[in-house]
Amino acid sequence: MAFSGAKIIQPLPLHTTIRSPNNPLLFDPFTSSPFLGSTRTLRLSQSISASQRRCASHIVAVSDVFKEKKLKSNTNLLLTKEEGLQVYEDMILGRAFEDMCAQMYYRGKMFGFVHLYNGQEAVSSGFIKLLKKEDSVVSTYRDHVHALSKGVPARAVMSELFGKKTGCCRGQGGSMHMFSAEHNVLGGFAFIGEGIPVATGAAFASKYRREVLKEADCDHVTLAFFGDGTCNNGQFFECLNMAALWKLPIIFVVENNLWAIGMSHLRSTSDPEIWKKGPAFGMPGVHVDGMDVLKVREVAKEAIGRARRGEGPTLVECETYRFRGHSLADPDELRDPAEKARYAARDPITALKKYLIESKLANEAELLAIEKKIEEVVEDAVEFADESPAPSRSQLLENVFADPRGFGIGPDGSYRCEDPKFTEGTAQV
Amino acid sequence: SPNSLPHSTPFSIKSTNTHKNQKTFLNLSAPLPLLNKSIPKSYKLTFGFHFEFPHLLIFHNPPFFFNFKKMASIFQGVGTATTLSSSASFDSNKFHPSSRRSLSERKVSFLVVRSDAAKMNPGLNKIGGRADQLVTNAVATKPDTSAASTAASKSGHELLLFEALREGLEEEMERDSRVCIIGEDVGHYGGSYKVSKGLAPKYGDLRVLDTPIAENAFTGMGIGAAMMGLRPIIEGMNMGFLLLAFNQISNNCGMLHYTSGGQFKIPVVIRGPGGVGRQLGAEHSQRLESYFQSIPGIQMVACSTPYNAKGLMKAAIRSDNPVILFEHVLLYNLKETIPDEEYVLNLEEAEMVRPGEHVTILTYSRMRYHVMQAAKTLVNKGYDPEVIDIRSLKPFDLHMIGNSVKKTHRVLIVEECMRTGGIGASLTAAINENFQDFLDAPIVCLSSQDVPTPYAGTLEEWTVVQPPQIVAAVEQLCR
Numbered sequence: 001m002a003f004s005g006a007k008i009i010q011p012l013p014l015h016t017t018i019r020s021p022n023n024p025l026l027f028d029p030f031t032s033s034p035f036l037g038s039t040r041t042l043r044l045s046q047s048i049s050a051s052q053r054r055c056a057s058h059i060v061a062v063s064d065v066f067k068e069k070k071l072k073s074n075t076n077l078l079l080t081k082e083e084g085l086q087v088y089e090d091m092i093l094g095r096a097f098e099d100m101c102a103q104m105y106y107r108g109k110m111f112g113f114v115h116l117y118n119g120q121e122a123v124s125s126g127f128i129k130l131l132k133k134e135d136s137v138v139s140t141y142r143d144h145v146h147a148l149s150k151g152v153p154a155r156a157v158m159s160e161l162f163g164k165k166t167g168c169c170r171g172q173g174g175s176m177h178m179f180s181a182e183h184n185v186l187g188g189f190a191f192i193g194e195g196i197p198v199a200t201g202a203a204f205a206s207k208y209r210r211e212v213l214k215e216a217d218c219d220h221v222t223l224a225f226f227g228d229g230t231c232n233n234g235q236f237f238e239c240l241n242m243a244a245l246w247k248l249p250i251i252f253v254v255e256n257n258l259w260a261i262g263m264s265h266l267r268s269t270s271d272p273e274i275w276k277k278g279p280a281f282g283m284p285g286v287h288v289d290g291m292d293v294l295k296v297r298e299v300a301k302e303a304i305g306r307a308r309r310g311e312g313p314t315l316v317e318c319e320t321y322r323f324r325g326h327s328l329a330d331p332d333e334l335r336d337p338a339e340k341a342r343y344a345a346r347d348p349i350t351a352l353k354k355y356l357i358e359s360k361l362a363n364e365a366e367l368l369a370i371e372k373k374i375e376e377v378v379e380d381a382v383e384f385a386d387e388s389p390a391p392s393r394s395q396l397l398e399n400v401f402a403d404p405r406g407f408g409i410g411p412d413g414s415y416r417c418e419d420p421k422f423t424e425g426t427a428q429v
Numbered sequence: 430s431p432n433s434l435p436h437s438t439p440f441s442i443k444s445t446n447t448h449k450n451q452k453t454f455l456n457l458s459a460p461l462p463l464l465n466k467s468i469p470k471s472y473k474l475t476f477g478f479h480f481e482f483p484h485l486l487i488f489h490n491p492p493f494f495f496n497f498k499k500m501a502s503i504f505q506g507v508g509t510a511t512t513l514s515s516s517a518s519f520d521s522n523k524f525h526p527s528s529r530r531s532l533s534e535r536k537v538s539f540l541v542v543r544s545d546a547a548k549m550n551p552g553l554n555k556i557g558g559r560a561d562q563l564v565t566n567a568v569a570t571k572p573d574t575s576a577a578s579t580a581a582s583k584s585g586h587e588l589l590l591f592e593a594l595r596e597g598l599e600e601e602m603e604r605d606s607r608v609c610i611i612g613e614d615v616g617h618y619g620g621s622y623k624v625s626k627g628l629a630p631k632y633g634d635l636r637v638l639d640t641p642i643a644e645n646a647f648t649g650m651g652i653g654a655a656m657m658g659l660r661p662i663i664e665g666m667n668m669g670f671l672l673l674a675f676n677q678i679s680n681n682c683g684m685l686h687y688t689s690g691g692q693f694k695i696p697v698v699i700r701g702p703g704g705v706g707r708q709l710g711a712e713h714s715q716r717l718e719s720y721f722q723s724i725p726g727i728q729m730v731a732c733s734t735p736y737n738a739k740g741l742m743k744a745a746i747r748s749d750n751p752v753i754l755f756e757h758v759l760l761y762n763l764k765e766t767i768p769d770e771e772y773v774l775n776l777e778e779a780e781m782v783r784p785g786e787h788v789t790i791l792t793y794s795r796m797r798y799h800v801m802q803a804a805k806t807l808v809n810k811g812y813d814p815e816v817i818d819i820r821s822l823k824p825f826d827l828h829m830i831g832n833s834v835k836k837t838h839r840v841l842i843v844e845e846c847m848r849t850g851g852i853g854a855s856l857t858a859a860i861n862e863n864f865q866d867f868l869d870a871p872i873v874c875l876s877s878q879d880v881p882t883p884y885a886g887t888l889e890e891w892t893v894v895q896p897p898q899i900v901a902a903v904e905q906l907c908r
Contacts, residue, residue, distance in 0.1 A: 136657070170690035179689035186656055187689070194680055197646045201653020208659060212635055213606055235676075238646030245641070399687045402694035402749035406728045408777045408824025411831040411863050415777070416824075 078294050081361045087129055087293055088356060088367065091121040091349050092374045094145035097154060098324075100378045101144065101161060105328045109386070110161045113190075114175045117145040119291075119323035122348035123255050124149045126296030127223055130304055136184040136222040138199035141176035142255075143188045146225060151183040158381035164388035171391045172399065184220075192226065193233035196252070199224035200239045203250035203313075210310075221249045221307040229260030231274045237281075240315065244282040247312035251303045252278075254317045255290065261326040262334045278315030290318030291346040294355065321346075396425045585768045591761040593735035594624045597742030598662065600771065602632055605660065608746055609636045611651045612664030621666050622702055622761050648674035648699070652681045656693040660746060668703030668755065669715040682751045683726035698745040700754035704795055704845055705893050707759065711881035714889075718755055718822050719851040729822040730776055731755040731794045735765040737820060740774030748776055755822070757795045779826035785815035788903050789833040791856060792843040793819045796894060800843050803899035812903055814841075822852050830856075831864055838869040839906050843894055848876045873902050 079087070098116040105114050117124065120142075128137060128149035139146040147157055152168055160167025161175055169179050169188075177188035186202055189195035202222040209218040230236055231254055243250050254274050258265045266272050278285025284306075288299045296318060303314040321343035325332030356362040401407065404417035416422050588596070602608045610616075610625055616639040619626030629637040640647040644665065651661040665671040671678065678699065686694055705714040718729055728750050732738035738756070745752035782797065783804060792800045797818050804814050815833050819825060834840055840860055844853040853874040860872055875894045882892050 138653075168690065169688060169692070172690050173688040177688040179685075179692050181689070181692035186653065186693070187685070189680075191676065191680060194649070194676060197649020197677060198653035198656065198681060200646065201650035201655070202657045203653075204650055205654040205657035205659050208609065208635060208654070212609075212633065235646055235649065238641070238643035239650075241641055242643065242646060242650065399689075399691035400726050401728075402686050402691075402696070405777060406748075406750045406824065408821065409826050409828045411827045413828040 077359055077361065078298070079361075083129075084352075084356050084361045085366065085370065087125050087297070088349075088352055088362075089370045089374065090125040090129055090149050091293065091352065092371055093148055093154065093377065094121040094124060095349060096371075096374050096378045097144060097148060097157070097381075100158075100382060102324070102328060104158075104161070104382065110163070110175070112174060113141065113327050113329065114161070115142040115327045116324045117142055117322070119343065119347070120255055120257060120320045121145060122293035122296050122352075123225070123253065123290050123318045123320055126293045127225075127251075127253060127300040127304075130297065130300050131221070131223070134184060134220045136186050136199070136202045136220065137225070138186045138195045138202065138222065139178070139188060139225045140192055140195060140227065140230070141188070141190050142227075143176065143178045143185075143225075147178040147180065147183075147185050147188075150180070150185050152178065152180045152185060154377050154381040155384045156180075158378075158385040159388050162385040162388070163390065164385055165391040165395065166384070166388040170395065170399070172395075186222075192230040193235035196224050196226060196230070196235050196239045199250055200243055200248060203243065203248035203307075204246070206249050207246065207310075219249065219308040219310075221251065221304055223251050223253055225253045225255060227260060228254060228256040228258060228265040228274065229263065229268070230254075231256075231277065232269055237277075240277065240281040240283070240313075243313040247310060249307035249310065250313045251300075251307055252313060252315045254315070255320050256317050257320050257322045259322070259326070259335060261330065273317075275315060275317040283313045283315055285315045285317070287317045287319065290320030291343065291348050291351065293348050293352050323347075393424045394421075395423065397423045585766040587764060587766045588735060589761065590732075590735045590738050590756075590763040590765075591622050591624050593739040593765075593767060594732075594742050594756070595626065595628070597739040597746075598625060599628060599631075601743055601746040602628065602636065605746075606636075607658060608660045608662065609638065609654075610662045610664065611638045611640055611647055611654075612662075613640055613642060613666050615639060615664050620664070622756075622758075624761075625664070644670050644673040645677055649677040649681060651697050651699075652677060652685070652695055655695045655697045655751075656685065660696050660698075662698040662700060662746065665699065665701035667713050667758075668701045668717045669712055671699065671701065671717060672715075672720070675720070678721065678727070678753075679724050683724040687726060694749050695751045696749045697751045698742075698748075698754055699751065700742075700745075700756060702756045702758040702761070704755075704757040704759065705877070705882050705889065708884055708886055708889055709758070709882075710884050713758075714882035716846045716851070716877070718753075719846045719854075721753055722823050722852060722855060727751045727753055727823070728776055729753045729755065730820055731757075731822055732820070733757070733760060733794050733797045733818055735763055736767045737774055737780060737818075739767060740772055741776065741820070743771075743773045744776045747773065752776065755794060759795055760798075777821050777824060777826060779829040780818040780820050781829065782816040782818050783814065785813040785837070787813045787837055787907055788815065788839040788841055789830070789837045790814050790816045790841045790843060790899070790903070791819050791830060792816065793822065793852070794845060796843045796845050799894060799896050800899055803896040803903070806896065806900050807903055810900075810904075812907060814903060819856070825856060825859055827859065827863055830860065831867075834860060834864045835867045838867055840868065840872045841899070841902050841906055842872065842874040842876075843899055844874070844876050845893055846876055847879050848874075849879050851876050870906055873906055875899065875902055 094117060098118050101110070101114060101116060104110055124145045128146065131137070131150070133151065137146050137150050144157055144161075147168070148154060156166070156168040157178060159165075160169055160171060160173060160178065163171045163174065165171050167173070169177055173179060173188060176190040179185055179187050186198055187195055189198070199222045206218055206220040206222065209215045209220075224239075226236070236252075240252065242248070243252070256265065256274060260268065271277075273287070275285035275287040284303075286299055286303070289295050299316055303316055306312065306314055321340075323340070323344060353367055356367065357364065397407075398404075404422075405415050407416040407422065410416045410419070598610065602610075610628065612620075612625075614621050615625045616629035616634055616637045618639075619629070625637055629639075640650075648663050648671070651663040654661050663674075665674070682695055682697060682699070703715060703717055705716075718731065721727065721729060728745075728748070730741050730745065730752060732741045732754065741754060745754050782801065790800050790804075797816070800814075800816055804816055807814050815837055817829060817833055819830070842853040842856055844851055844856075846852045846854075848854075853876045857872045857874050861868075875898060877894065878892050880892055883889055
């Protein structure tokens with residue numbers, strides 16, 4: 001391999017890109033009014049255009065700002081005890097759940113492609129714990145922990161992995177399709193890049209609700225999680241363009257774990273610094289250390305706040321690492337063990353634990369209690385999934401159509417869905 | 430005898446709408462679907478009306494020098510045979526227009542929203558409300574046929590097909606503010622075929638969204654918006670462009686309702702013009718219905734007249750399933766008088782265009798007009814074809830098709846898809862599977878050649894099925 005892992009040890013330099021007056025935006029979104037019909041947008045942009053102008057012209061790596069803040073005062077803690085414990089619990093849940101998944105997979109309880117999130121918990125907890133229930137999360141096939149962070153019960157996720165009918169998708173989706181209408185988890189997509197347009201659509205719906213349906217308080221944001229490999233896909237760029245064009249309330253979170261199965265990010269990308277691609281489309285691009293949940297949380301607060309205020313999308317590149325292989329079927333022979341060791345030393349959970357104890361937000365006993373509790377939750381989830389029944393035959397065709405008349409009219413003149421056995425797939429379709 | 434043939438009115442398409450003297454004209458000012466060869470004046474005078482497919486006269490061989498007596502006797506033989514074998518439910522009034530309509534109206538009226546009938550459930554108009562229209566019995570309702578015909582408005586309004594589509598769009602957008610249009614040039618430009626003209630100034634740039642040229646992304650965007658409660662209509666400027674959106678249509682549109690265990694519905698309408706036009710070249714002349722037909726979870730319909738265009742558009746928008754509505758580039762300028770009152774057609778049903786006895790001709794979209802043209806010739810020759818516009822490409826309306834097969838025992842499918850893997854291929858399989866016992870002859874399927882549509886006019890003409898071929902096929906089938 002031409003590029004060894006050694007280049008990546010140091011965190012990437014924190015860049016500051018300032019849009020100078022010499023390079024003004026060719027299309028100034030604040031003066032022209034792209035939308036004719038909705039006067040509400042016009043009013044909004046006119047009133048806060050000045051501040052928007054200020055905000056958008058400085059694209060800073062927020063971790064830069066954060067570092068300064070931390071150095072200045074150490075009495076000003078970054079989160080409260082409650083928040084700290086919440087985030088810690090979430091990360092422990094993610095880790096324990098994924099470890100249990102691995103166990104269950106090797107015991108033959110789940111099959112197919114299972115992609116685990118070990119090592120990347122900081123990104124999920126850092127971002128999703130700041131969301132409301134109505135905000136949406138869109139993920140890829142590495143979606144177990146995103147679903148858990150968003151609030152989907154561990155039982156439902158585990159049953160889904162076991163393929164039981166009590167799973168969050170009735171056993172029909174599997175590992176790569178975690179959906180929850182209640183918690184607004186919009187998947188779970190097997191093909192990379194496929195979920196980004198869906199996330200853009202969810203953000204569009206939020207904007208639509210506010211401006212067309214006049215639901216004034218609708219400020220739901222959408223988070224789209226995807227990896228470094230996806231950032232070379234056309235759908236990514238198309239959506240960056242549209243999101244920036246219409247100022248959609250979406251945050252594109254790149255979980256750059258440097259590897260797309262066996263393809264190193266450096267080997268596949270002409271410019272490996274993904275955050276730079278944001279400003280190319282007119283949105284802030286931020287790079288953050290994805291192994292540090294507090295840094296991620298700070299950036300997330302800023303980005304989510306931006307989206308809620310209607311200022312548009314943000315591209316956040318989180319430098320992170322997956323401790324396991326791409327999937328449970330991946331022997332993971334290509335990655336340098338030294339690189340793995342280096343990132344293992346930056347384990348986000350141990351880092352947060354250290355921070356909580358050192359800043360006296362929590363003591364060992366409390367954290368241990370959380371770990372015990374999560375252990376029980378995960379074991380209970382496995383038990384529940386084990387005992388749940390597998391889907392029955394009648395479930396086979398039930399959800400193909402939202403309106404089952406879509407199966408058509410049979411030779412006898414009645415709709416096929418009226419035949420009580422049609423969902424079993426025995427009726428001729 | 431030939432005199433008992435029902436056909437007596439000039440070139441008209443008998444469609445299943447509530448108008449008595451329904452006539453559909455091809456707008457003469459629009460480019461003709463076929464080669465615009467000039468007809469010798471003598472032919473025009475002989476036939477007494479403007480013949481839309483002039484070269485039919487020129488190519489038809491041998492045309493008019495039949496031994497009519499022999500023809501009549503053959504026909505009588507054929508006619509008797511079929512009369513004997515036809516079911517007893519058909520009486521001597523079978524060609525009476527109103528009874529014909531009553532048969533097909535039973536199905537059409539089921540979901541038709543009539544102004545005289547019970548007013549629409551106000552729940553339907555609420556955002557998020559959806560009246561439960563779950564069908565309990567598709568056929569059994571017996572509407573009062575006299576009420577049906579008197580309820581029909583005596584005056585409709587005449588418009589072109591693209592205007593009918595626009596009317597449907599506008600009515601649905603008015604009715605439900607969650608309905609939005611997403612596509613290239615749908616807003617300020619009014620749609621490349623003017624289907625959405627005037628809607629952006631009326632509803633705003635967010636409801637009629639002009640997108641950048643990113644089919645995959647904006648189709649996915651529409652799907653994501655649909656999952657969050659909106660009802661987008663995604664326009665492909667040309668159906669062929671939707672090949673770029675195949676990922677989203679196949680993976681997300683068709684699958685997400687299922688893989689989410691029924692948690693999210695995708696009530697999108699994907700529409701656009703397709704089909705072979707006039708020398709548009711290979712890429713702009715694609716028939717995507719054959720590519721999409723295997724995708725589970727979607728419905729496909731094809732419109733062919735202004736009446737069914739508006740009805741199907743409205744039905745597709747109201748449906749909770751993802752529906753792909755196939756329009757045809759050459760049919761946008763068809764003119765027809767459609768009812769003033771609101772109506773919604775049934776997405777899963779076929780349309781009886783011309784009842785007959787001898788052979789069932791199944792077709793859709795533009796080929797309907799080629800078939801009707803051939804039907805004229807066939808009728809003059811003494812045949813009585815039954816023409817059904819299948820309209821619903823996925824799923825097939827096996828009830829109407831089956832009834833027809835049981836009556837005529839001979840099936841001819843005329844489609845514009847390619848020979849390999851087209852809608853006709855699937856339909857042949859479906860009919861063979863379900864109605865094997867009722868067929869007297871193997872199903873004949875006329876499709877386009879397996880070739881990228883050539884640019885040259887002559888080659889393009891030979892790519893698609895032409896009326897003489899249809900006539901020849903029927904003659905072969907009915908031998």
